[in-house]
Amino acid sequence: MSFMNFLRKNVFDPLYCHYTRSPRRSYWRELEKSQFLTEKELQDRQQEKLKRLVEFAGKENAFYSQRFEKAGFSTGRPWTLDDFKRIPVLTKKEIRENSARMISNGYDIDRLMHFKTGGSTGKSLDIYITEECSELRNACARRHDRWTGWEVGEPIAAVWGNPQLPTTLKERIKDTLLGPVIYLDTMCVNNASVTAFVREWEAVKPTLLFGHAHSIFLLARYLRQLKIEHLRPKGILSTSMMLLPHERQYIEDVFQVKVTDRYGCEEVSLIGCECEEHQGMHLNTDHLFVEFLNEDGTASGVGEAGNLVITDLINYAMPFVRYRVEDVGVPSGRKCSCGRGFPLMEQVVGRIADFLVKPDGSRVAGISLIENTLTKYKGLDQMQIVQTSYEEFIIRVVPGNGFNNDIKEDLSVFMKEIFGSNIKVNYEVLTSILPEESGKYRFTVCKVINE
Incomplete structure (x- = not known):
């Protein structure tokens, strides 16, 4: 050093x-x-943290207290991991629809750290955490x-x-x-x-x-x-x-x-x-x-x-x-x-995002494109960018609240800044974007090269 x-x-x-x-x-x-x-010591600490978190959520979080009750899970009496696994699996769709309700009692949403993520599936989520x-x-x-x-x-x-x-x-x-x-x-x-x-x-x-x-x-x-x-x-x-x-x-x-x-x-x-x-x-x-x-x-x-x-x-x-x-x-x-x-x-398994390619051969990371589009613009619940040639792109979007033609124009300007003013950007507005046959969603798809 x-x-x-x-x-x-x-x-x-x-x-x-x-x-x-x-x-x-x-x-x-x-x-x-x-x-x-030791493995046992770490497991015991983990179980204790799980117990505290779940019991807190059951008492101080409106979303989870209702969710636990509906599942027949109660933090008011001793429970096991088998009981815990009766709680339904939480989906991204549920998070998008219940972000505000998922904030626990005693926390001011305006004082929390907030970030928006596209995740690995191209679906935007609003996340709140403390410092x-x-x-x-x-x-x-x-x-x-x-x-x-x-x-x-x-x-x-x-x-x-x-x-x-x-x-x-x-x-x-x-x-x-x-x-x-x-x-x-x-x-x-x-x-x-x-x-x-x-x-x-x-x-x-x-x-x-x-x-x-x-x-x-x-x-x-x-x-x-x-x-x-x-x-x-x-x-x-x-x-x-x-x-x-x-x-x-x-x-x-x-x-x-x-x-x-x-x-x-x-x-x-x-x-x-x-x-x-x-x-x-x-x-x-x-x-x-x-x-x-x-x-x-x-x-x-x-x-x-x-x-x-x-x-x-x-x-x-x-x-x-x-x-x-x-x-x-x-x-x-x-x-x-x-x-x-x-x-x-x-x-x-399955976490692969395609690079897109510029006419001069430069590559653009799909993750970076998503970080600069889906997580920046309002009104986008899901999106996928497909490059069909050096000059043509298809942007598939699932619109959310606030989606309008201005957002499409902003996306087109962004894409032209990256790939050149001569490119053509077409849009497909969908109700959902289906995953690949493998079951994995790809937020960028490059059909120009296959390396």
Whole structure:
């Protein structure tokens, strides 16, 4: 560790947390200790958190008190996990229709942190959390970031869309003192942008490469084409999309370091992550209760793909109890040799978003397009972008409240800014957008190339 990185971790980070009265550092230290508790100890802590959350929701949340009563589930008497599983699975549609009712008593919606997410299904959701919940999530992410070999305060290279770059002098000083982040913007990946990214890498010397799974793979391909072989981070953290085996192998060949695969969603944050042993994803039982369910609602067996259903144990403001995230995971019966007591998940299946392509060959990440459209414009409940040629696109939309022709015009302007003024954008206004035959929704579909 360089002297500057040492100062960032041991001086500037604690000073900043003290100055801002942020509890993140204390949360992080506690999580560092708890990860090596035994499986039984972690399970007992998880069960206690589940009990507290569910009983709170039953008493202090109008949406859940009604939901529990209708299901014949009562928090007024002792209950078991079998009783808990009588509670209906929560769907995205129910969240969209009941966002306000899902806010618990004692929480002012105007004082909560609010964000809108397109999720992995292209359907917009309004999510509310407290600052405490946010800090707990950030502390957990920091713990898992360190599993890659990265250390607090070390610079990061991110392959990400719509990067939030420091603009003011104060923001630049903060970035320098706490840990610089350089970006390769996935809204435009080409030889020039990759070359500029490499120059910035050489100046900043990041130790962690972070980004969308396929975006990192795409960067690796450009580096090999450009014969750039000296970028050697300590770790690589892949997220947001399913990491395909051939992509993992290619990335590891180019960077000569193992990829750490992570899975999560914005609604409940980090769900699972590989450790330094890369023997599966450790489930985040500190903050979540995770179920793998067959279509009939029964539990999936070990090694059997099942629908992921998650209860968030730390979001009391807007509880998510038995929430189906619309992804499929495979539970593991193995134990990791790292010694941590967390259960393992073998893999997540079906999380792939196509890149779209510009006439000059530059690729645009589908995730970045969704982040800049579905989550920014009102009146869009669901959308899918289909590229039929270099110049033609179909945008399929399921309209919500406030949808009008102005939104369509704004979307067209946005697409032309990205892909060129000569493109043609057609719209299909639908009542629903059906998933693929595999059962997985794709929010971008590219028919120009098939790589």
